Amino acid sequence: MSLHSLQTLAYDVERIRQDFPILAVQPHGKPLAYLDNAATTQKPRCVLDAMMHYYTHLHSNVHRGVHYLSEQATAAYEHARDIVASFIGARRREEIIFTRGTTESINLVAASWGGAFLRPGDEILLTVFEHHSNIVPWQLVAQRTGAQIRVVPLEPDGSFFVERALEAITEQTRIVALAHVSNVLGIVVPVAPIIEHAHRVGAVVLLDGAQAVAHMDVDVAELDCDFYAFSSHKVYGPTGIGVLYGKAELLERMPPYQGGGDMIRRVTFEHTTYNDLPYKFEAGTPPIAEAVGLGRALEYVDSIGRAAIAAWEEQLVASCIEQLVQIDGVQLLGPERGRAAVVAFSVEGVHPHDIATFLDREGIAIRAGHHCAQPLMDFFGIPASSRISVAMYSTEEEIERAATALRKCITVFRF
Amino acid sequence: MELSDELRQLYQEVILDHHRAPRNYGTLEPHTHQAEGYNPLCGDQIELFLRVNDAGIIEDARFTGQGCAISRASASLMTEALKGKSIEEAHTIFERFHHAVTSDPTAPIDADRLGKLVVLLGVREFPTRIKCATLPWHTLEQALAGGGTTTTE
Ligand SMILES: Cc1ncc(COP(=O)(O)O)c(C=O)c1O
Numbered sequence: 158m159s160l161h162s163l164q165t166l167a168y169d170v171e172r173i174r175q176d177f178p179i180l181a182v183q184p185h186g187k188p189l190a191y192l193d194n195a196a197t198t199q200k201p202r203c204v205l206d207a208m209m210h211y212y213t214h215l216h217s218n219v220h221r222g223v224h225y226l227s228e229q230a231t232a233a234y235e236h237a238r239d240i241v242a243s244f245i246g247a248r249r250r251e252e253i254i255f256t257r258g259t260t261e262s263i264n265l266v267a268a269s270w271g272g273a274f275l276r277p278g279d280e281i282l283l284t285v286f287e288h289h290s291n292i293v294p295w296q297l298v299a300q301r302t303g304a305q306i307r308v309v310p311l312e313p314d315g316s317f318f319v320e321r322a323l324e325a326i327t328e329q330t331r332i333v334a335l336a337h338v339s340n341v342l343g344i345v346v347p348v349a350p351i352i353e354h355a356h357r358v359g360a361v362v363l364l365d366g367a368q369a370v371a372h373m374d375v376d377v378a379e380l381d382c383d384f385y386a387f388s389s390h391k392v393y394g395p396t397g398i399g400v401l402y403g404k405a406e407l408l409e410r411m412p413p414y415q416g417g418g419d420m421i422r423r424v425t426f427e428h429t430t431y432n433d434l435p436y437k438f439e440a441g442t443p444p445i446a447e448a449v450g451l452g453r454a455l456e457y458v459d460s461i462g463r464a465a466i467a468a469w470e471e472q473l474v475a476s477c478i479e480q481l482v483q484i485d486g487v488q489l490l491g492p493e494r495g496r497a498a499v500v501a502f503s504v505e506g507v508h509p510h511d512i513a514t515f516l517d518r519e520g521i522a523i524r525a526g527h528h529c530a531q532p533l534m535d536f537f538g539i540p541a542s543s544r545i546s547v548a549m550y551s552t553e554e555e556i557e558r559a560a561t562a563l564r565k566c567i568t569v570f571r572f
Numbered sequence: 573m574e575l576s577d578e579l580r581q582l583y584q585e586v587i588l589d590h591h592r593a594p595r596n597y598g599t600l601e602p603h604t605h606q607a608e609g610y611n612p613l614c615g616d617q618i619e620l621f622l623r624v625n626d627a628g629i630i631e632d633a634r635f636t637g638q639g640c641a642i643s644r645a646s647a648s649l650m651t652e653a654l655k656g657k658s659i660e661e662a663h664t665i666f667e668r669f670h671h672a673v674t675s676d677p678t679a680p681i682d683a684d685r686l687g688k689l690v691v692l693l694g695v696r697e698f699p700t701r702i703k704c705a706t707l708p709w710h711t712l713e714q715a716l717a718g719g720g721t722t723t724t725e
């Protein structure tokens with residue numbers, strides 16, 4: 158028996174589902190099939206408990222008091238940083254900066270690094286499938302600095318050729334900012350050659366890992382990326398917190414993003430000196446309970462095993478694609494293979510919102526819309542699409558229910 | 573799989589019919605009024621054209637665009653309802669429809685005054701979809717106010 162099938166044999170999805178209280182909700186009296194995990198994942202009880210425990214026993218402000226609770230809160234918050242560092246393979250804990258989420262992480266890099274180092278004529282390289290949060294911050298800093306945005310295209314059939322990215326990296330390229338996993342195409346981008354090539358011309362690379370960390374092993378040191386951004390709420394943790402990893406030598410050279418408490422060493426009205434990493438980038442009271450919840454979520458993921466989760470999800474995605482492509486009029490966005498947990502599609506003659514409403518009444522939650530990737534929708538010439546996305550607690554039965562409801566929906570709308 | 577009652581109310585046969593075969597679909601030349609409507613949430617867009625004669629009567633109304641079944645059916649039914657009406661009457665129909673569609677799902681329906689438009693009121697059970705039904709109507713108000721682009725969110 159292959160390692161792959163051994164892993165999925167041992168995978169006890171029913172036991173995992175017991176850990177997620179919300180899965181018992183019955184929308185419109187139907188069992189919930191939550192297939193909108195790319196938007197946000199649900200939270201296991203241990204994460205909720207950890208946050209409750211924090212507020213019940215440990216809460217105070219961090220890095221400020223000398224009293225018992227302040228020490229407890231600081232220890233809990235900093236422990237979460239250690240968990241994150243080890244989860245993504247950062248060499249040093251001070252390379253982990255807590256932010257509000259992927260969006261703020263990217264804005265931090267664009268404003269601080271971009272504001273300090275971009276010059277007129279410099280190029281910022283993005284791909285056509287970026288999330289708006291990895292487009293708009295770069296437009297803002299391009300306007301301020303006179304840098305230019307260039308965009309790596311897709312092939313006419315929607316597939317991604319890494320050669321196109323390599324060709325687009327030039328002597329003018331200062332930063333390449335791209336998704337590690339696309340939130341629409343689902344593709345796992347082969348980032349290694351891109352990072353290597355970018356470094357050869359002296360450019361830095363930011364990976365948007367929002368759709369990656371919950372579904373695969375991520376090791377930032379091995380990837381050798383310069384920045385890595387992700388959101389807690391997409392990896393079973395609470396909303397309101399996210400992570401920016403940055404190489405220490407880069408973060409040291411970057412100016413602060415926001416000013417306030419915690420990020421300073423000494424303030425006078427004439428001159429302020431800044432705190433060390435990572436605090437230089439964490440102005441104000443941070444989301445402490447959320448950090449604790451995130452740390453617990455990552456421990457939970459590792460207790461199940463990232464390889465096991467990935468193998469499970471791979472089967473579900475393969476089965477989902479197999480069922481969808483058999484339905485007349487369904488057009489898959491992106492390739493059939495090389496995907497993480499996301500399957501987006503369009504249906505000829507049926508609007509995604511009608512599909513989502515229809516499935517919702519069956520208790521099935523999927524996403525309909527532009528998925529914050531309007532340039533990609535424009536590329537496909539569609540205003541919106543539907544998206545099924547799985548998580549560690551998703552089941553084959555849920556995928557079948559979605560496919561059955563979709564077939565029924567198409568019959569109602571077309572004939 | 574049986575359709576739930578709410579779904580059946582939302583997607584009544586009349587609506588599906590107007591979705592599959594929208595009435596008054598296309599551009600209108602010459603026209604006197606034109607406006608675009610856009611719903612950034614779902615990417616729906618509509619372009620509406622009116623030809624109003626010297627007596628202030630809407631002689632013809634047409635629309636183009638991409639949208640869900642609800643917004644298409646709403647635009648189709650709206651253009652039917654507008655033809656032959658004065659601008660003042662068009663405003664009244666807008667008010668009446670807008671009031672009805674944003675009212676509580678349990679509120680009584682004045683079917684006599686709404687005419688065929690009552691089929692759109694199933695949307696009241698679906699708060700996230702009300703904007704789909706009202707997009708063409710806000711575009712109408714925009715067109716009558718002199719044109720441009722209107723956005724619903
Ligand atoms: C690829 C990608 N990047 C960025 C984001 C933004 O994440 P957040 O809204 O948590 O900041 C998302 C989530 O919607 C995403 O899928």
